[in-house]
Amino acid sequence: MTSYNTLLDLATDIGYELAMCGAETFRVEESVSRILAAYGLDAEVFSIPNCLIVTLHTCDGQTITRMRRIGHHGNDLDAVEKFNALCRAICNRTPAPSEGLQWFQMVHRQRLYYPRLIQYLGYFLGAVGFCLFFNGSFTDSLCSGLCGMLVGCVNMTLGARKANQFFRTIASSFLMAMLAYGLGSAGLAADTDAVNIGALMLLVPGLLFTNAMRDIIYGDTTAGINRVVQVFLVAMAIALGTGGAWQLSVRLWGVPAPVESVAYPIFLQCLFVYISCIGFAILFNIHGPGVLLCALGGALSWAVYRFSLELGSSDIVAYFFSGLFSSVYSETMARIRKYPAISYLVLSIFPLIPGAGVYFAMSYAVQGQTDLFAEQTMHTAAIAGILAVGILLGSTVFRMYSEWKLHRH
Secondary structure (H helix, E strand, C coil): CCCHHHHHHHHHHHHHHHHHCCCHHHHHHHHHHHHHHHHHCCCEEEEEEEEEEEEEEECCCEEEEEECCCCCCCHHHHHHHHHHHHHHHHHHHHHCHHHHHHHHHHHHHHHEEEEECHHHHHHHHHHHHHHHHHCCCCHHHHHHHHHHHHHHHHHHHHCCCCCHHHHHEEEEEHHHHHHHHHHHCCCCCCCCCHHHHHCCCCCCCCHHHHHHHHHHHHHHHHHHHHHHHHHHHHHHHHHHHHHHHHHHHHHHCCCCCCCCCCCHHHHHHHHHHHHHHHHHHHHHHCCHHHHHHHHHHHHHHHHHHHHHHHCCCCCHHHHHHHHHHHHHHHHHHHHCCCCHHHHHHHHHHHHHHHHHHHHHHHHHHHCHHHHHHHHHHHHHHHHHHHHHHHHHHHHHHHHHHHHHHHHEE
């Protein structure tokens, strides 16, 4: 019985750590199930974003259950890779449960984290790249990078004090937008919209959005809907924070003067995406050559979108092809490098996530332009939906191929 308890603890702990680091629901459940199945044991695993329940049926007919409460999810994709590799190693070698726990503790101790200064660099690069991507000038991008570091400071400070994500997002978006409008009133930033959107992309729940799509794809509807609701709440918090900043800044400095956007060629847009995705790779705690490969996926996905437009596709169709490419790229790289696909997928689709749509929808709402608000909101929802369809198609094809290959052998 002791070995059963130890083995159940090991499998549950690995599943819990995967969930806490931002793994998809199906990965959490499959990892726990495969570990226990490797030892010839039957198990039932149920995971949703805030709870993990594992029930083990022993050989002598007894039933043992573990339940873990899952708190705020992190964005530690390097740890997802490490715990996923640990799961593979345990399934292949089936060590004694006590030895498996030692392996788990070793992986836990060897987790890598970027220093605080590098994390600020990640916030800076993410905001700078996306500000340029959304047609801001180089001066605007530096202002956006400053706003991005403010977002990082607020997020890390409030996160250390266990503030919930909704409050952190409101505070970050409000202070970031106030700084952007202040820099605009001082004449340092010409296009405050580009400055705002560049820094706002740091608050867009890219991993949450990606996991919601993948949960729904793999039939984990309850978990997927839970994450979709969280995405909407974060979007609402962004709207409240930036909307409040707009109202206050108008009273303090007046309405920003409209400016003509800078038009960059496609290859520069892809370069800006690459720079911003390197920043986000830091924020998602991706290490090693995976940083460059994940960022490359983002740049290539945007190139597919732009070339689809050049060939005469509508923007919705172009988003579909780009989402499909992102899914194929992430699944291919996952199989080549033996790492989870989520690291590649979340950054590949990041330039496609309609962060600008959320910002402009909010802007129309606070200005009372109801028709434009409804139009922008519907278009943003259409983009999100067609991205999900593209991801669904690519992932389904790869999953069917994997099942065929498994049964073939």
